Amino acid sequence: MSEFDNTQVQFKDDDFVLVKRDAMISDRKLETKPTTFFKDALRRFAKNKSSVIGGIILGILVALSVIVPLVIKDDIDNVKSSERFLEPKLFEAGTGFWDGTRKRTHTVYDQENEVPAISEKYSIASIKQSLISIKVDEEPSLIDTANVYGHGGYIVIATDTQVAGNDIYMQSKPVAFTSKGNYKIDIVFSDEENFNGGKLGEYRVYLKVGESDDDIVMIRDFGKDYSNISFDISKALEEAGRDSVEARVVFDVKASASEIRYVLVKSISLIANENVNNAELLAAISFTDATEMINNGDKESDGYWACTGRKGIHNSEIKYCDYVIDTYMLVYGDSDPVTYSASEVKTWIENGWCQYDYTVGPESFVRLTNDCPIDVVDSQKLLSRTKKLESITGRGWNYRKLGYDKMPVHLMGTDASGIDLLKRAFAGLRTSLIMGIIVAAVTFAFGLVWGSISGYFGGNVDIMMERFTEILGGVPSIVVLTLCILHLGNNFGTFVIALCMTGWISTAHTTRTQFYRFKGREYVLASRTLGASDWRLIFKHILPNSMGTIITGSVFMITGVIYSEASLAYLNLGLQGTHSFGVMMSNNQPYLGVYPYMVIFPAVIMALMMVSFNLFGNGLRDAFNPSLKGSE
Amino acid sequence: MGKYIAKRILLAFMTAFIILSLTFILCKLLPFEKPVGQEAERVAYYDKQYHLGYLFRFEEETDKYGEALYKTSGSKGVTYYYYQVPVLEQYGRWLGNIITKWDWGYSKTIQPNVSAGKIIKSKIGYSIRLNIFSTLFAVPMGILLGIWAALKKNTMTDHIISTIVTVFISIPGFVLISFFLKIFCYNLGWLPSTWPSDMAPLAQKIKGYILPICCLSFGSICGYTRYVRGELCEVMESDYLLLARTKGLTRRQAIIRHAMKNAMVPLFPSILADVIFIFGGSMILEQLYVIPGIGKLFVSALTAKDYDILFVDMAIFTTFGLLAGVVLDLSYGFIDPRIRMGAKK
Numbered sequence: 020m021s022e023f024d025n026t027q028v029q030f031k032d033d034d035f036v037l038v039k040r041d042a043m044i045s046d047r048k049l050e051t052k053p054t055t056f057f058k059d060a061l062r063r064f065a066k067n068k069s070s071v072i073g074g075i076i077l078g079i080l081v082a083l084s085v086i087v088p089l090v091i092k093d094d095i096d097n098v099k100s101s102e103r104f105l106e107p108k109l110f111e112a113g114t115g116f117w118d119g120t121r122k123r124t125h126t127v128y129d130q131e132n133e134v135p136a137i138s139e140k141y142s143i144a145s146i147k148q149s150l151i152s153i154k155v156d157e158e159p160s161l162i163d164t165a166n167v168y169g170h171g172g173y174i175v176i177a178t179d180t181q182v183a184g185n186d187i188y189m190q191s192k193p194v195a196f197t198s199k200g201n202y203k204i205d206i207v208f209s210d211e212e213n214f215n216g217g218k219l220g221e222y223r224v225y226l227k228v229g230e231s232d233d234d235i236v237m238i239r240d241f242g243k244d245y246s247n248i249s250f251d252i253s254k255a256l257e258e259a260g261r262d263s264v265e266a267r268v269v270f271d272v273k274a275s276a277s278e279i280r281y282v283l284v285k286s287i288s289l290i291a292n293e294n295v296n297n298a299e300l301l302a303a304i305s306f307t308d309a310t311e312m313i314n315n316g317d318k319e320s321d322g323y324w325a326c327t328g329r330k331g332i333h334n335s336e337i338k339y340c341d342y343v344i345d346t347y348m349l350v351y352g353d354s355d356p357v358t359y360s361a362s363e364v365k366t367w368i369e370n371g372w373c374q375y376d377y378t379v380g381p382e383s384f385v386r387l388t389n390d391c392p393i394d395v396v397d398s399q400k401l402l403s404r405t406k407k408l409e410s411i412t413g414r415g416w417n418y419r420k421l422g423y424d425k426m427p428v429h430l431m432g433t434d435a436s437g438i439d440l441l442k443r444a445f446a447g448l449r450t451s452l453i454m455g456i457i458v459a460a461v462t463f464a465f466g467l468v469w470g471s472i473s474g475y476f477g478g479n480v481d482i483m484m485e486r487f488t489e490i491l492g493g494v495p496s497i498v499v500l501t502l503c504i505l506h507l508g509n510n511f512g513t514f515v516i517a518l519c520m521t522g523w524i525s526t527a528h529t530t531r532t533q534f535y536r537f538k539g540r541e542y543v544l545a546s547r548t549l550g551a552s553d554w555r556l557i558f559k560h561i562l563p564n565s566m567g568t569i570i571t572g573s574v575f576m577i578t579g580v581i582y583s584e585a586s587l588a589y590l591n592l593g594l595q596g597t598h599s600f601g602v603m604m605s606n607n608q609p610y611l612g613v614y615p616y617m618v619i620f621p622a623v624i625m626a627l628m629m630v631s632f633n634l635f636g637n638g639l640r641d642a643f644n645p646s647l648k649g650s651e
Numbered sequence: 652m653g654k655y656i657a658k659r660i661l662l663a664f665m666t667a668f669i670i671l672s673l674t675f676i677l678c679k680l681l682p683f684e685k686p687v688g689q690e691a692e693r694v695a696y697y698d699k700q701y702h703l704g705y706l707f708r709f710e711e712e713t714d715k716y717g718e719a720l721y722k723t724s725g726s727k728g729v730t731y732y733y734y735q736v737p738v739l740e741q742y743g744r745w746l747g748n749i750i751t752k753w754d755w756g757y758s759k760t761i762q763p764n765v766s767a768g769k770i771i772k773s774k775i776g777y778s779i780r781l782n783i784f785s786t787l788f789a790v791p792m793g794i795l796l797g798i799w800a801a802l803k804k805n806t807m808t809d810h811i812i813s814t815i816v817t818v819f820i821s822i823p824g825f826v827l828i829s830f831f832l833k834i835f836c837y838n839l840g841w842l843p844s845t846w847p848s849d850m851a852p853l854a855q856k857i858k859g860y861i862l863p864i865c866c867l868s869f870g871s872i873c874g875y876t877r878y879v880r881g882e883l884c885e886v887m888e889s890d891y892l893l894l895a896r897t898k899g900l901t902r903r904q905a906i907i908r909h910a911m912k913n914a915m916v917p918l919f920p921s922i923l924a925d926v927i928f929i930f931g932g933s934m935i936l937e938q939l940y941v942i943p944g945i946g947k948l949f950v951s952a953l954t955a956k957d958y959d960i961l962f963v964d965m966a967i968f969t970t971f972g973l974l975a976g977v978v979l980d981l982s983y984g985f986i987d988p989r990i991r992m993g994a995k996k
Contacts, residue, residue, distance in 0.1 A: 493667065495969075498953070586935050611829060622830060629826075634817060
């Protein structure tokens with residue numbers, strides 16, 4: 020202010036110029052371009068970033084659902100049981116992410132073959148070659164059952180409280196002992212006092228020579244002495260004045276009426292000097308590995324050691340491991356070696372399938388065409404006299420047997436029927452989308468007319484029409500669908516009909532509400548006052564204003580159809596006869612715990628689809644809403 | 652208004668009656684499903700159906716009513732033949748039984764020869780409990796989030812909340828439960844992967860509620876959040892709120908006394924409608940999480956074609972659904988008094 024006060028501002032007449040001194044004063048043409056409702060809506064839609072992104076993702080998904088089933092050549096109609104449960108694979112196996120490998124933790128470890136003991140159909144060879152990494156637990160776990168992969172531990176000879184009071188016996192098969200044979204027996208016990216609530220019991224060990232109970236040679240008499248026994252049988256026989264006997268080794272455990280009594284035996288070894296003729300039987304009866312004895316020896320009908328009580332295993336050592344396995348190698352990798360005769364090889368060479376020269380050996384094998392069943396020759400066998408080829412043993416890639424030219428790659432893995440999930444998902448999505456579009460189109464057309472009439476005329480017409488929609492809409496859609504399926508059969512057409520039958524109600528409802536909203540407005544009233552017909556009011560004034568909401572409703576109708584189709588599948592009413600997204604999802608649901616990719620991948624697609632559809636639909640609604648025009 | 656409400660409620664019951672009648676006739680038009688099970692149970696079932704009036708019983712064969720459904724020797728050495736009564740006649744007797752004796756019939760396969768009312772009674776508790784808990788969880792959560800988003804309009808908080816709302820409102824419950832099961836049951840092992848049995852300890856039972864409540868309420872939470880945010884944003888820009896601020900109220904006072912009150916009014920009918928609507932339970936959720944509620948019962952009854960059970964179950968669903976529709980329709984009047992539902996042109 021102060022500055023202004025100090026300055027003297029002087030204006031002269033020349034400083035002022037009339038702007039339109041000589042110009043014609045008249046209306047000028049608008050310089051902005053005229054635009055239509057839809058163009059304007061499109062322009063405003065393009066401004067909404069999230070909707071555009073939603074639209075793009077939606078477009079990609081729609082495009083994929085068209086392209087993927089065409090590009091991927093896999094057969095998705097037939098069950099391929101050998102190829103089931105393949106993990107998703109994008110990168111080479113071993114990269115650690117999306118590489119078709121499966122991680123398993125805490126699996127029983129097969130120490131003999133140094134592989135995880137997976138009891139599936141796979142042979143050890145195929146497990147070995149598809150094994151990517153394995154980490155074995157350093158400390159073995161101790162278990163009380165005889166596992167095939169267990170080692171060591173003790174044999175438990177336990178009494179039973181059920182037959183209280185009776186001693187129980189564990190006896191070997193009869194063996195011929197002679198006083199000259201230098202027969203010895205070594206037994207190792209354990210005094211571990213901690214076993215399933217029982218107590219170590221009194222026991223004795225003896226050789227049962229004859230049928231009568233007195234005809235015995237005592238090795239150790241009743242007592243609680245669990246120190247190791249080293250007993251010279253031949254010497255004892257000599258002292259007893261017997262030359263040769265056929266006897267069983269018997270463990271006799273004294274029973275208690277109230278408790279389980281037991282004895283733990285770690286190993287028994289029966290040895291003789293070299294030239295006895297029953298060394299094999301002695302070896303079979305002897306054992307150093309209790310678990311192995313239970314696993315192998317007891318496969319005999321009565322076992323090498325028969326027991327009247329309960330014979331079990333205690334503290335068998337079992338190792339566990341974590342491993343990563345390439346599921347593709349497991350299924351498509353080398354097959355087991357197969358032997359082919361010389362004449363077969365000759366045919367292959369004659370047909371030009373391969374080259375092979377047996378005088379050079381397996382390394383001369385060259386595969387020429389895909390008809391040849393093997394890829395590698397492991398060994399060959401020559402006839403002993405003529406030194407000509409008798410047979411070769413070779414291996415081929417398993418995928419060739421399954422009819423592929425190269426190792427297949429399943430981006431999303433395969434499901435329980437061995438079907439490629441990617442193709443199945445998008446084929447299902449395509450079905451859902453087509454169904455959605457058809458249903459949306461039909462319901463849009465019908466619902467619009469119905470809703471307009473009901474909403475515009477109101478009163479009794481509205482009440483009547485509303486009751487009709489209420490009755491139809493009140494029947495749960497699941498019942499409508501079930502009745503349709505039962506009367507018309509389960510197919511695509513039935514689903515479309517059933518979904519249309521209930522679907523148009525929501526469009527009609529939206530339209531009706533919109534009509535109620537707008538029909539009382541001043542502009543409608545003005546138009547009516549000017550004598551506009553019902554027809555004109557409906558189509559020129561009310562409908563364009565409510566179009567946005569109704570169109571959005573129809574877009575959401577498509578998501579509704581996809582949702583309904585999927586949810587019906589979860590209720591055991593899935594679409595049959597064609598690929599269905601919902602049926603796939605609900606079929607895969609039980610495998611969530613074991614093969615999570617089977618559920619997660621389709622769920623991600625479904626979620627992506629729904630989210631982008633909603634974003635897109637919301638954008639459309641805002642764009643079509645005339646009241647939001649110019650608000651941004 | 653009162654007259655309109657009364658008319659609507661009366662009409663809702665009329666509609667329910669028509670729906671049930673239609674479904675009854677349509678279902679009964681399908682071929683008769685014979686019960687499978689023990690001989691004694693089957694005899695008892697046919698006997699009950701005969702006494703309810705859905706079957707004829709003759710002592711000798713006749714070809715008047717189509718093929719004989721079942722043949723059995725009675726206690727006095729008499730052989731009975733059972734035939735299906737014509738559908739419309741069955742319908743009449745069905746209505747008669749319900750009106751005079753409130754007898755909804757007996758189960759055929761789900762729990763053979765147990766009355767439908769008894770089965771429903773044993774199942775409905777689970778559904779109602781689950782839905783009440785999830786509403787109790789969803790309403791405050793939704794309102795709070797909505798208010799928060801509205802107060803922080805166009806900030807990062809608002810954008811995050813809006814994004815989450817859009818995502819969760821779009822993802823179907825059965826997809827959501829797959830993710831939850833994978834993360835919380837299989838990976839972390841915090842929650843049971845199916846509904847715990849009645850024998851399970853209390854802690855386990857409480858844990859069993861967590862997942863279904865989450866799946867049921869996430870959608871509603873998002874719905875309420877979106878609704879409250881929109882409503883509150885609109886009110887915040889209104890002239891009367893500006894006036895309230897101008898006359899000297901603090902922001903807090905203006906929001907709580909003026910904005911909230913007005914924003915909440917239209918919300919309550921929709922909450923009420925929501926509560927009534929979800930009373931019936933969620934079929935898919937009950938199916939996936941093996942919850943023994945009436946939603947699962949409906950699916951099993953439909954699969955097993957146990958119609959008597961189906962009709963009771965459907966009566967419950969339809970009545971609640973229609974009542975919810977009435978409440979929702981009336982709520983439009985609250986939201987915008989310019990809209991007069993049922994008004995003539």
